[in-house]
Amino acid sequence: xxxxxxxxxxxxxxxxxxxxxxxxxxxxxxxxxxxxxxxxxxxxxxxxxxxxxxxxxxxxxxxxxxxxxxxxxxxxxxxxxxxxxxxxxxxxxxxxxxxxxxxxxxxxxxxxxxxxxxxxxxxx
Numbered sequence: 001x002x003x004x005x006x007x008x009x010x011x012x013x014x015x016x017x018x019x020x021x022x023x024x025x026x027x028x029x030x031x032x033x034x035x036x037x038x039x040x041x042x043x044x045x046x047x048x049x050x051x052x053x054x055x056x057x058x059x060x061x062x063x064x065x066x067x068x069x070x071x072x073x074x075x076x077x078x079x080x081x082x083x084x085x086x087x088x089x090x091x092x093x094x095x096x097x098x099x100x101x102x103x104x105x106x107x108x109x110x111x112x113x114x115x116x117x118x119x120x121x122x123x124x
Contacts, residue, residue, distance in 0.1 A: 021107065029044075
């Protein structure tokens, strides 16, 4: 049980850092001078996703419920869909856009995994 709690804590720490990255990126997109409306909208979406994932993780630690991993999965799928649609605004994807999508997918997966692990750990 102690090892599971340690793994849950480590995954939660990684998830918290990933969420902080999304919040920071979203804030930077929103406050950058002269940025287009699409960039600001994506910044607001990124900021919202970071905040929502921190809220889900906090809720999983406080009082786990079976719907939390499902909510985290749908939140992650929605955000990844927005990332992919945002990257496909041009005809061709650049290497930077593909690497950004892969990085976003890894961070979103870590957020979902943290909520799933913590909710499963706390329900036992």
